[in-house]
Amino acid sequence: MRYGVERTAYLVNESRARRPELARDPLAAAWIPNDERGGVRALWEEFAGEVYPYDDLVVSLRGRYIADTLEQALVKDPDTVLVVCGAGFSSYPWLLPFRTALEVDLPTMVEAKRLRAAELMDAGVIPRRDVRHLAADLGTPAGREAVAAAVREIAAGRPVAYVAEGLVFYLPPDEARAVARFGAELDGHAVTAVSYWPAGAAGNRVLADQRLWFRRHQVPEDASYLTHDELPGLLGGPPVEDHGPESLQRRYLDRVEVPESDLIPEYVAVSWGSAA
Template identity: 25%
Template sequence: MLGGNNIEIHETAFVTSTFRATDVKLSRDHFAYLWNNPKTEKWVEEYLTKVSSEESFTHCLRNRYFLEKINEHVSENRIEVLINFGAGFSMYPFLLDQNITHIEIDKPEIVEYKKMKIEQWQKEALLPKRNIHFVGVDFSKEYKEGLLATINSVKGIKKCFILIEGVLFFLDREETDGLFQLFNLVQDTGDIIGSASFQDEIKESLVFKKLMSFFGDNISKASASEYQTIPNEYYRNIENYSLIDHQDYFSLSKTYYHKIELEKELILNENFYMLQKVGS
Protein backbone atom coordinates (compact mmCIF):
# COMPACT_ATOMS: atom_id res chain seq x y z
CA MET A 1 0.00 0.00 0.00
CA LEU A 2 3.02 2.22 0.39
CA GLY A 3 4.69 1.29 -2.85
CA GLY A 4 6.14 4.43 -4.45
CA ASN A 5 8.58 7.04 -3.22
CA ASN A 6 5.91 9.71 -2.94
CA ILE A 7 2.90 9.48 -0.68
CA GLU A 8 -0.77 9.72 -1.60
CA ILE A 9 -3.11 11.87 0.49
CA HIS A 10 -4.93 8.79 1.81
CA GLU A 11 -1.58 7.35 2.92
CA THR A 12 -1.18 10.17 5.42
CA ALA A 13 -3.19 7.81 7.66
CA PHE A 14 0.05 5.89 8.22
CA VAL A 15 1.88 9.10 9.06
CA THR A 16 -0.72 10.13 11.63
CA SER A 17 -0.51 6.75 13.36
CA THR A 18 3.28 6.94 13.44
CA PHE A 19 3.06 10.38 15.04
CA ARG A 20 0.65 9.02 17.68
CA ALA A 21 3.03 6.20 18.47
CA THR A 22 5.97 8.52 19.21
CA ASP A 23 4.70 9.51 22.66
CA VAL A 24 2.22 6.97 23.99
CA LYS A 25 2.14 8.62 27.41
CA LEU A 26 0.85 11.77 25.75
CA SER A 27 -1.45 10.25 23.11
CA ARG A 28 -2.69 7.31 25.25
CA ASP A 29 -2.76 5.29 22.02
CA HIS A 30 -0.82 2.13 22.87
CA PHE A 31 -1.89 0.39 19.66
CA ALA A 32 -0.75 3.00 17.11
CA TYR A 33 2.66 1.33 16.79
CA LEU A 34 1.04 -1.56 14.89
CA TRP A 35 0.83 0.61 11.75
CA ASN A 36 4.52 1.56 11.73
CA ASN A 37 6.48 0.67 8.60
CA PRO A 38 9.88 1.66 7.15
CA LYS A 39 8.55 3.98 4.43
CA THR A 40 6.39 5.96 6.83
CA GLU A 41 9.15 6.18 9.43
CA LYS A 42 11.45 7.67 6.79
CA TRP A 43 8.72 10.10 5.79
CA VAL A 44 8.09 11.14 9.39
CA GLU A 45 11.78 11.72 10.06
CA GLU A 46 12.03 13.94 6.98
CA TYR A 47 8.80 15.78 7.88
CA LEU A 48 9.91 16.54 11.44
CA THR A 49 13.20 17.90 10.09
CA LYS A 50 11.86 19.98 7.21
CA VAL A 51 8.47 21.17 8.52
CA SER A 52 8.11 21.09 12.31
CA SER A 53 9.73 18.92 14.98
CA GLU A 54 6.67 19.58 17.16
CA GLU A 55 4.23 17.92 14.76
CA SER A 56 4.24 14.47 16.36
CA PHE A 57 3.06 16.03 19.63
CA THR A 58 0.19 17.89 17.91
CA HIS A 59 -1.18 14.53 16.75
CA CYS A 60 -0.65 12.96 20.17
CA LEU A 61 -2.58 15.77 21.83
CA ARG A 62 -5.37 15.62 19.28
CA ASN A 63 -5.83 11.91 20.00
CA ARG A 64 -5.67 12.50 23.76
CA TYR A 65 -8.24 15.27 23.66
CA PHE A 66 -10.84 13.41 21.63
CA LEU A 67 -10.21 10.14 23.47
CA GLU A 68 -10.84 11.79 26.83
CA LYS A 69 -13.88 13.73 25.60
CA ILE A 70 -15.43 10.58 24.15
CA ASN A 71 -14.68 8.70 27.36
CA GLU A 72 -16.36 11.43 29.41
CA HIS A 73 -19.56 11.03 27.42
CA VAL A 74 -19.34 7.23 27.55
CA SER A 75 -18.99 7.28 31.36
CA GLU A 76 -22.05 9.52 31.59
CA ASN A 77 -24.01 7.13 29.34
CA ARG A 78 -24.33 9.73 26.61
CA ILE A 79 -22.64 7.76 23.79
CA GLU A 80 -23.50 4.33 22.44
CA VAL A 81 -22.11 4.69 18.92
CA LEU A 82 -18.90 6.36 17.71
CA ILE A 83 -19.02 7.33 14.03
CA ASN A 84 -15.57 8.20 12.74
CA PHE A 85 -15.51 10.04 9.39
CA GLY A 86 -12.12 9.69 7.77
CA ALA A 87 -11.16 7.13 10.41
CA GLY A 88 -7.83 6.30 8.81
CA PHE A 89 -5.84 4.00 11.07
CA SER A 90 -7.04 5.51 14.35
CA MET A 91 -7.45 2.93 17.12
CA TYR A 92 -10.30 4.39 19.18
CA PRO A 93 -12.31 1.12 19.16
CA PHE A 94 -9.58 -0.53 21.22
CA LEU A 95 -9.06 2.42 23.56
CA LEU A 96 -12.72 2.78 24.55
CA ASP A 97 -15.28 0.68 26.42
CA GLN A 98 -15.89 -2.65 24.68
CA ASN A 99 -19.66 -2.07 24.59
CA ILE A 100 -19.42 0.90 22.20
CA THR A 101 -20.48 0.29 18.60
CA HIS A 102 -18.10 1.76 16.00
CA ILE A 103 -18.80 2.91 12.46
CA GLU A 104 -15.54 3.61 10.64
CA ILE A 105 -15.88 5.54 7.38
CA ASP A 106 -13.10 6.21 4.89
CA LYS A 107 -12.06 5.56 1.32
CA PRO A 108 -12.61 1.93 0.28
CA GLU A 109 -8.89 1.14 0.02
CA ILE A 110 -8.32 2.44 3.57
CA VAL A 111 -11.15 0.54 5.27
CA GLU A 112 -10.44 -2.69 3.37
CA TYR A 113 -6.80 -2.63 4.41
CA LYS A 114 -7.64 -1.65 7.99
CA LYS A 115 -10.25 -4.38 8.31
CA MET A 116 -7.81 -6.98 7.01
CA LYS A 117 -5.03 -5.92 9.36
CA ILE A 118 -7.30 -5.69 12.41
CA GLU A 119 -8.67 -9.19 11.78
CA GLN A 120 -5.09 -10.44 11.47
CA TRP A 121 -4.02 -8.79 14.73
CA GLN A 122 -7.09 -10.11 16.52
CA LYS A 123 -6.21 -13.64 15.43
CA GLU A 124 -2.72 -13.04 16.79
CA ALA A 125 -4.25 -11.77 20.07
CA LEU A 126 -2.65 -8.35 19.62
CA LEU A 127 -6.06 -6.67 19.63
CA PRO A 128 -9.31 -7.47 21.46
CA LYS A 129 -12.59 -8.07 19.65
CA ARG A 130 -14.78 -5.03 19.07
CA ASN A 131 -18.08 -4.23 17.36
CA ILE A 132 -16.78 -2.37 14.28
CA HIS A 133 -18.65 -1.67 11.06
CA PHE A 134 -16.31 -0.65 8.23
CA VAL A 135 -17.84 1.54 5.54
CA GLY A 136 -15.92 2.38 2.38
CA VAL A 137 -17.08 5.55 0.62
CA ASP A 138 -15.94 7.18 -2.62
CA PHE A 139 -16.40 10.83 -1.72
CA SER A 140 -15.88 11.88 -5.35
CA LYS A 141 -19.26 10.31 -6.20
CA GLU A 142 -22.77 10.81 -4.82
CA TYR A 143 -22.63 9.00 -1.52
CA LYS A 144 -24.90 10.67 1.04
CA GLU A 145 -28.16 8.76 0.55
CA GLY A 146 -26.47 5.36 0.65
CA LEU A 147 -24.21 6.32 3.55
CA LEU A 148 -27.11 7.68 5.59
CA ALA A 149 -29.04 4.44 5.11
CA THR A 150 -25.99 2.39 6.15
CA ILE A 151 -25.39 4.49 9.27
CA ASN A 152 -29.02 4.39 10.30
CA SER A 153 -29.15 0.61 9.89
CA VAL A 154 -26.35 0.27 12.46
CA LYS A 155 -27.08 3.21 14.74
CA GLY A 156 -30.86 3.04 14.96
CA ILE A 157 -31.97 5.41 17.73
CA LYS A 158 -28.80 5.08 19.81
CA LYS A 159 -26.93 8.15 21.04
CA CYS A 160 -23.87 8.92 18.95
CA PHE A 161 -20.65 10.88 18.77
CA ILE A 162 -19.39 11.88 15.31
CA LEU A 163 -15.65 12.43 15.00
CA ILE A 164 -14.01 14.14 12.02
CA GLU A 165 -10.28 14.79 12.41
CA GLY A 166 -7.57 15.22 9.81
CA VAL A 167 -10.16 15.41 7.03
CA LEU A 168 -11.48 18.94 6.56
CA PHE A 169 -8.06 20.25 5.53
CA PHE A 170 -8.36 18.21 2.31
CA LEU A 171 -11.96 19.23 1.49
CA ASP A 172 -13.48 22.41 0.10
CA ARG A 173 -16.19 24.44 1.83
CA GLU A 174 -19.06 22.98 -0.22
CA GLU A 175 -17.99 19.44 0.69
CA THR A 176 -17.67 20.47 4.34
CA ASP A 177 -21.14 22.05 4.35
CA GLY A 178 -22.50 18.84 2.88
CA LEU A 179 -20.90 16.74 5.61
CA PHE A 180 -22.32 18.83 8.45
CA GLN A 181 -25.75 18.68 6.81
CA LEU A 182 -25.38 14.91 6.76
CA PHE A 183 -24.37 14.91 10.44
CA ASN A 184 -27.54 16.84 11.23
CA LEU A 185 -29.60 14.11 9.57
CA VAL A 186 -27.76 11.37 11.46
CA GLN A 187 -27.86 12.89 14.93
CA ASP A 188 -30.52 13.59 17.53
CA THR A 189 -30.69 16.36 20.13
CA GLY A 190 -27.86 15.99 22.63
CA ASP A 191 -25.53 14.12 20.27
CA ILE A 192 -21.96 15.39 19.84
CA ILE A 193 -19.57 16.25 17.01
CA GLY A 194 -15.81 16.46 17.52
CA SER A 195 -13.95 18.29 14.75
CA ALA A 196 -10.36 19.34 14.05
CA SER A 197 -9.24 22.04 11.60
CA PHE A 198 -6.84 24.91 11.04
CA GLN A 199 -7.71 28.60 11.22
CA ASP A 200 -7.21 31.01 8.32
CA GLU A 201 -4.15 32.81 9.70
CA ILE A 202 -2.04 29.66 9.63
CA LYS A 203 -1.53 30.14 5.87
CA GLU A 204 0.58 33.23 6.62
CA SER A 205 2.92 31.40 8.97
CA LEU A 206 6.46 30.23 8.21
CA VAL A 207 5.62 26.65 9.15
CA PHE A 208 2.75 26.52 6.65
CA LYS A 209 5.09 27.67 3.90
CA LYS A 210 7.44 24.86 4.92
CA LEU A 211 4.52 22.43 4.80
CA MET A 212 3.57 23.52 1.28
CA SER A 213 7.18 23.15 0.17
CA PHE A 214 7.32 19.66 1.66
CA PHE A 215 4.01 18.70 0.08
CA GLY A 216 5.21 20.11 -3.24
CA ASP A 217 8.12 17.70 -3.18
CA ASN A 218 6.05 14.71 -2.11
CA ILE A 219 2.32 15.18 -2.84
CA SER A 220 0.84 16.37 -6.13
CA LYS A 221 -1.77 18.55 -4.41
CA ALA A 222 0.44 21.28 -3.03
CA SER A 223 -1.06 24.73 -3.61
CA ALA A 224 -2.06 26.55 -0.41
CA SER A 225 -5.40 27.47 -2.01
CA GLU A 226 -6.25 23.76 -2.29
CA TYR A 227 -6.24 23.25 1.47
CA GLN A 228 -9.10 24.38 3.65
CA THR A 229 -8.87 26.52 6.75
CA ILE A 230 -11.94 27.26 8.88
CA PRO A 231 -12.61 30.27 11.16
CA ASN A 232 -14.25 29.91 14.57
CA GLU A 233 -17.37 31.63 13.22
CA TYR A 234 -18.07 28.67 10.98
CA TYR A 235 -18.53 26.38 13.98
CA ARG A 236 -20.59 28.96 15.85
CA ASN A 237 -23.02 29.21 12.96
CA ILE A 238 -23.68 25.55 12.13
CA GLU A 239 -27.44 25.15 12.09
CA ASN A 240 -28.94 23.15 14.98
CA TYR A 241 -25.61 22.92 16.83
CA SER A 242 -24.03 24.75 19.75
CA LEU A 243 -20.26 25.11 20.20
CA ILE A 244 -19.54 23.70 23.68
CA ASP A 245 -15.74 23.55 23.69
CA HIS A 246 -12.83 24.94 21.70
CA GLN A 247 -9.18 24.08 22.28
CA ASP A 248 -5.94 24.32 20.34
CA TYR A 249 -2.45 22.88 20.55
CA PHE A 250 -1.31 25.49 23.07
CA SER A 251 -4.26 25.11 25.44
CA LEU A 252 -4.00 21.31 25.34
CA SER A 253 -0.27 21.46 25.99
CA LYS A 254 -1.06 23.27 29.24
CA THR A 255 -3.83 20.84 30.16
CA TYR A 256 -1.66 17.76 29.61
CA TYR A 257 1.63 19.28 30.84
CA HIS A 258 3.41 19.09 27.52
CA LYS A 259 6.42 21.39 27.27
CA ILE A 260 6.49 23.19 23.92
CA GLU A 261 10.00 23.42 22.48
CA LEU A 262 9.49 25.59 19.38
CA GLU A 263 8.43 29.16 18.71
CA LYS A 264 4.77 29.64 17.82
CA GLU A 265 5.63 30.53 14.22
CA LEU A 266 7.12 27.04 13.76
CA ILE A 267 4.09 25.06 14.99
CA LEU A 268 1.08 23.98 12.94
CA ASN A 269 -1.51 24.99 15.49
CA GLU A 270 -4.57 22.80 15.01
CA ASN A 271 -7.89 23.76 16.60
CA PHE A 272 -10.35 21.32 18.17
CA TYR A 273 -14.08 21.82 18.52
CA MET A 274 -16.94 20.10 20.32
CA LEU A 275 -20.47 20.72 19.04
CA GLN A 276 -23.72 19.53 20.58
CA LYS A 277 -26.95 19.20 18.66
CA VAL A 278 -29.62 21.45 20.15
CA GLY A 279 -32.37 21.38 17.52
CA SER A 280 -33.68 19.66 14.41
Protein backbone atom coordinates in the same frame (compact mmCIF):
# COMPACT_ATOMS: atom_id res chain seq x y z
CA MET B 1 2.39 2.59 1.72
CA ARG B 2 -0.18 4.52 -0.35
CA TYR B 3 0.50 7.72 -2.31
CA GLY B 4 -2.03 10.55 -2.30
CA VAL B 5 -3.94 11.85 0.68
CA GLU B 6 -4.00 8.35 2.21
CA ARG B 7 -0.25 8.75 2.85
CA THR B 8 -1.06 11.24 5.61
CA ALA B 9 -2.72 8.44 7.62
CA TYR B 10 0.67 6.70 7.89
CA LEU B 11 2.40 9.91 8.89
CA VAL B 12 0.02 10.75 11.73
CA ASN B 13 -0.04 7.14 12.90
CA GLU B 14 3.75 7.38 13.38
CA SER B 15 3.21 10.66 15.26
CA ARG B 16 0.95 8.92 17.80
CA ALA B 17 3.25 5.87 17.96
CA ARG B 18 6.02 8.24 19.12
CA ARG B 19 3.95 9.68 21.99
CA PRO B 20 1.58 6.85 23.03
CA GLU B 21 1.09 8.18 26.55
CA LEU B 22 0.32 11.74 25.51
CA ALA B 23 -1.91 10.46 22.68
CA ARG B 24 -3.49 7.90 25.02
CA ASP B 25 -3.06 5.43 22.17
CA PRO B 26 -0.97 2.40 23.17
CA LEU B 27 -2.24 0.62 20.03
CA ALA B 28 -0.84 3.15 17.54
CA ALA B 29 2.37 1.22 16.89
CA ALA B 30 0.48 -1.99 16.13
CA TRP B 31 -1.34 -0.69 13.03
CA ILE B 32 1.68 -0.76 10.77
CA PRO B 33 3.16 -4.24 10.14
CA ASN B 34 6.84 -4.55 11.15
CA ASP B 35 8.06 -4.80 7.56
CA GLU B 36 6.43 -1.44 6.73
CA ARG B 37 7.30 0.44 9.92
CA GLY B 38 10.85 1.33 8.77
CA GLY B 39 9.48 3.02 5.66
CA VAL B 40 6.88 4.93 7.68
CA ARG B 41 9.52 6.03 10.17
CA ALA B 42 11.76 7.25 7.33
CA LEU B 43 8.82 9.19 5.85
CA TRP B 44 8.18 10.82 9.23
CA GLU B 45 11.88 11.75 9.66
CA GLU B 46 11.92 13.34 6.21
CA PHE B 47 8.75 15.30 7.05
CA ALA B 48 10.27 16.34 10.40
CA GLY B 49 13.39 17.64 8.67
CA GLU B 50 11.65 19.48 5.84
CA VAL B 51 8.43 20.70 7.48
CA TYR B 52 8.54 20.63 11.30
CA PRO B 53 9.76 18.19 13.96
CA TYR B 54 6.69 18.39 16.25
CA ASP B 55 3.99 16.46 14.43
CA ASP B 56 4.10 13.89 17.26
CA LEU B 57 3.08 16.69 19.65
CA VAL B 58 0.27 18.18 17.54
CA VAL B 59 -1.27 14.87 16.50
CA SER B 60 -1.01 13.30 19.95
CA LEU B 61 -2.63 16.34 21.59
CA ARG B 62 -5.58 16.38 19.19
CA GLY B 63 -6.05 12.62 19.58
CA ARG B 64 -5.87 12.82 23.36
CA TYR B 65 -8.54 15.49 23.50
CA ILE B 66 -10.79 13.51 21.19
CA ALA B 67 -10.26 10.29 23.19
CA ASP B 68 -11.16 12.14 26.40
CA THR B 69 -14.27 13.58 24.72
CA LEU B 70 -15.38 10.16 23.50
CA GLU B 71 -14.86 8.72 26.97
CA GLN B 72 -17.25 11.38 28.31
CA ALA B 73 -19.80 10.41 25.67
CA LEU B 74 -19.65 6.80 26.88
CA VAL B 75 -20.09 7.90 30.48
CA LYS B 76 -23.24 9.79 29.45
CA ASP B 77 -24.52 6.75 27.53
CA PRO B 78 -22.61 3.46 27.22
CA ASP B 79 -24.74 2.59 24.19
CA THR B 80 -23.28 5.46 22.15
CA VAL B 81 -22.32 4.47 18.60
CA LEU B 82 -19.01 5.84 17.30
CA VAL B 83 -18.73 7.18 13.73
CA VAL B 84 -15.22 8.11 12.59
CA CYS B 85 -14.84 9.81 9.21
CA GLY B 86 -11.39 9.73 7.57
CA ALA B 87 -10.52 7.12 10.20
CA GLY B 88 -7.03 6.25 8.87
CA PHE B 89 -5.14 4.23 11.47
CA SER B 90 -6.79 5.78 14.52
CA SER B 91 -7.68 3.36 17.33
CA TYR B 92 -10.74 4.79 19.13
CA PRO B 93 -13.10 1.80 18.66
CA TRP B 94 -10.52 -0.45 20.33
CA LEU B 95 -9.31 2.02 22.97
CA LEU B 96 -12.75 2.69 24.38
CA PRO B 97 -15.57 0.19 24.96
CA PHE B 98 -17.95 1.28 22.20
CA ARG B 99 -20.42 -1.51 21.52
CA THR B 100 -20.64 -0.53 17.86
CA ALA B 101 -18.47 1.68 15.66
CA LEU B 102 -18.38 2.71 12.00
CA GLU B 103 -15.13 3.78 10.37
CA VAL B 104 -15.22 5.55 6.99
CA ASP B 105 -12.33 6.25 4.65
CA LEU B 106 -11.29 5.99 1.00
CA PRO B 107 -11.34 2.45 -0.45
CA THR B 108 -7.62 1.61 -0.26
CA MET B 109 -7.40 2.78 3.37
CA VAL B 110 -10.53 0.88 4.33
CA GLU B 111 -9.07 -2.29 2.86
CA ALA B 112 -5.75 -1.83 4.68
CA LYS B 113 -7.51 -1.07 7.99
CA ARG B 114 -10.00 -3.92 7.72
CA LEU B 115 -7.24 -6.47 7.02
CA ARG B 116 -4.95 -5.21 9.77
CA ALA B 117 -7.79 -5.00 12.32
CA ALA B 118 -8.69 -8.65 11.60
CA GLU B 119 -5.05 -9.70 12.01
CA LEU B 120 -4.65 -7.79 15.26
CA MET B 121 -7.93 -9.11 16.69
CA ASP B 122 -6.97 -12.69 15.76
CA ALA B 123 -3.57 -12.21 17.42
CA GLY B 124 -5.21 -10.81 20.56
CA VAL B 125 -3.36 -7.49 20.21
CA ILE B 126 -6.59 -5.48 20.06
CA PRO B 127 -9.92 -6.51 21.63
CA ARG B 128 -12.69 -8.01 19.50
CA ARG B 129 -15.15 -5.19 18.81
CA ASP B 130 -18.06 -4.67 16.46
CA VAL B 131 -16.41 -2.24 14.04
CA ARG B 132 -17.85 -1.77 10.55
CA HIS B 133 -15.65 -0.38 7.77
CA LEU B 134 -17.23 1.64 4.98
CA ALA B 135 -15.47 2.93 1.85
CA ALA B 136 -16.90 6.31 0.82
CA ASP B 137 -15.66 9.57 -0.64
CA LEU B 138 -16.70 12.06 2.04
CA GLY B 139 -16.01 14.90 -0.39
CA THR B 140 -19.17 14.04 -2.35
CA PRO B 141 -22.87 14.30 -1.42
CA ALA B 142 -23.35 10.68 -2.57
CA GLY B 143 -20.54 9.48 -0.31
CA ARG B 144 -21.98 11.29 2.70
CA GLU B 145 -25.48 10.00 1.94
CA ALA B 146 -24.10 6.43 1.94
CA VAL B 147 -22.58 7.10 5.35
CA ALA B 148 -25.81 8.63 6.68
CA ALA B 149 -27.76 5.55 5.51
CA ALA B 150 -25.25 3.22 7.17
CA VAL B 151 -25.43 5.21 10.43
CA ARG B 152 -29.26 5.10 10.44
CA GLU B 153 -29.15 1.34 10.09
CA ILE B 154 -26.30 0.65 12.51
CA ALA B 155 -27.19 3.14 15.24
CA ALA B 156 -30.93 2.37 15.07
CA GLY B 157 -31.91 5.18 17.43
CA ARG B 158 -28.86 5.03 19.72
CA PRO B 159 -26.80 8.19 20.38
CA VAL B 160 -24.04 8.90 17.87
CA ALA B 161 -20.58 10.32 18.59
CA TYR B 162 -19.09 11.77 15.41
CA VAL B 163 -15.37 12.35 14.72
CA ALA B 164 -13.74 13.99 11.68
CA GLU B 165 -10.06 14.23 12.64
CA GLY B 166 -7.34 15.40 10.28
CA LEU B 167 -9.75 15.41 7.34
CA VAL B 168 -11.68 18.56 6.52
CA PHE B 169 -8.70 20.66 5.40
CA TYR B 170 -8.07 18.19 2.53
CA LEU B 171 -11.53 18.75 1.05
CA PRO B 172 -12.77 21.65 -1.12
CA PRO B 173 -14.35 24.45 1.01
CA ASP B 174 -18.03 23.51 0.56
CA GLU B 175 -17.31 19.82 1.13
CA ALA B 176 -15.18 20.61 4.19
CA ARG B 177 -18.11 22.51 5.69
CA ALA B 178 -20.52 19.73 4.79
CA VAL B 179 -18.30 17.17 6.57
CA ALA B 180 -17.98 19.44 9.63
CA ARG B 181 -21.80 19.82 9.68
CA PHE B 182 -22.50 16.16 8.99
CA GLY B 183 -22.37 14.91 12.61
CA ALA B 184 -24.96 17.41 13.86
CA GLU B 185 -27.28 16.34 11.03
CA LEU B 186 -27.21 12.66 11.98
CA ASP B 187 -30.16 11.19 13.88
CA GLY B 188 -29.19 10.75 17.53
CA HIS B 189 -26.31 13.25 17.38
CA ALA B 190 -24.67 13.22 20.82
CA VAL B 191 -21.31 14.87 20.16
CA THR B 192 -19.16 16.09 17.26
CA ALA B 193 -15.37 16.44 17.35
CA VAL B 194 -13.82 18.04 14.26
CA SER B 195 -10.22 19.10 13.78
CA TYR B 196 -9.52 21.99 11.43
CA TRP B 197 -7.11 24.79 10.51
CA PRO B 198 -8.41 28.29 11.28
CA ALA B 199 -8.50 30.77 8.40
CA GLY B 200 -6.50 33.25 10.50
CA ALA B 201 -3.55 30.83 10.47
CA ALA B 202 -3.53 30.22 6.70
CA GLY B 203 -0.23 32.14 6.36
CA ASN B 204 1.52 29.92 8.91
CA ARG B 205 5.15 29.08 7.91
CA VAL B 206 4.80 25.36 8.72
CA LEU B 207 1.74 25.04 6.46
CA ALA B 208 3.74 26.67 3.63
CA ASP B 209 6.56 24.12 4.03
CA GLN B 210 4.00 21.32 4.27
CA ARG B 211 2.51 22.36 0.91
CA LEU B 212 5.91 21.85 -0.75
CA TRP B 213 6.31 18.44 0.90
CA PHE B 214 2.77 17.43 -0.08
CA ARG B 215 3.50 18.34 -3.69
CA ARG B 216 6.45 15.92 -3.74
CA HIS B 217 4.36 13.17 -2.14
CA GLN B 218 1.36 13.65 -4.43
CA VAL B 219 -0.87 14.81 -1.59
CA PRO B 220 -3.24 17.56 -2.83
CA GLU B 221 -1.86 20.81 -1.46
CA ASP B 222 -4.97 23.00 -1.66
CA ALA B 223 -6.42 23.38 1.81
CA SER B 224 -9.72 24.53 3.29
CA TYR B 225 -9.87 26.62 6.43
CA LEU B 226 -12.72 27.31 8.85
CA THR B 227 -13.21 30.36 11.01
CA HIS B 228 -13.84 30.15 14.76
CA ASP B 229 -17.01 32.19 14.24
CA GLU B 230 -18.68 29.75 11.89
CA LEU B 231 -18.20 26.70 14.13
CA PRO B 232 -21.41 27.01 16.19
CA GLY B 233 -23.42 27.18 12.94
CA LEU B 234 -21.65 24.11 11.55
CA LEU B 235 -21.50 21.95 14.64
CA GLY B 236 -25.03 22.40 15.94
CA GLY B 237 -23.78 24.56 18.86
CA PRO B 238 -23.28 26.87 20.74
CA PRO B 239 -21.55 26.15 22.98
CA VAL B 240 -18.52 24.91 21.06
CA GLU B 241 -15.32 23.95 22.88
CA ASP B 242 -12.48 25.05 20.61
CA HIS B 243 -8.85 24.23 21.49
CA GLY B 244 -5.67 24.90 19.52
CA PRO B 245 -2.22 23.45 20.03
CA GLU B 246 -1.24 25.96 22.73
CA SER B 247 -4.37 25.47 24.81
CA LEU B 248 -4.04 21.68 24.45
CA GLN B 249 -0.42 21.86 25.61
CA ARG B 250 -1.55 23.84 28.67
CA ARG B 251 -4.25 21.28 29.31
CA TYR B 252 -2.11 18.13 28.98
CA LEU B 253 1.48 19.31 29.57
CA ASP B 254 0.77 22.22 31.97
CA ARG B 255 2.77 24.63 29.82
CA VAL B 256 3.35 25.68 26.22
CA GLU B 257 6.49 23.87 25.09
CA VAL B 258 6.26 24.95 21.42
CA PRO B 259 4.42 28.12 20.26
CA GLU B 260 1.65 27.78 17.68
CA SER B 261 3.72 29.69 15.10
CA ASP B 262 6.13 26.70 14.97
CA LEU B 263 3.35 24.13 14.64
CA ILE B 264 0.64 23.04 12.23
CA PRO B 265 -2.19 25.22 13.64
CA GLU B 266 -4.60 22.36 14.19
CA TYR B 267 -7.64 23.13 16.36
CA VAL B 268 -10.23 20.69 17.65
CA ALA B 269 -13.84 21.85 18.01
CA VAL B 270 -16.27 19.86 20.12
CA SER B 271 -20.02 20.38 20.34
CA TRP B 272 -22.50 18.34 22.36
CA GLY B 273 -25.85 17.58 20.76
CA SER B 274 -29.29 17.09 22.22
CA ALA B 275 -28.91 13.30 22.50
CA ALA B 276 -25.94 13.70 24.90
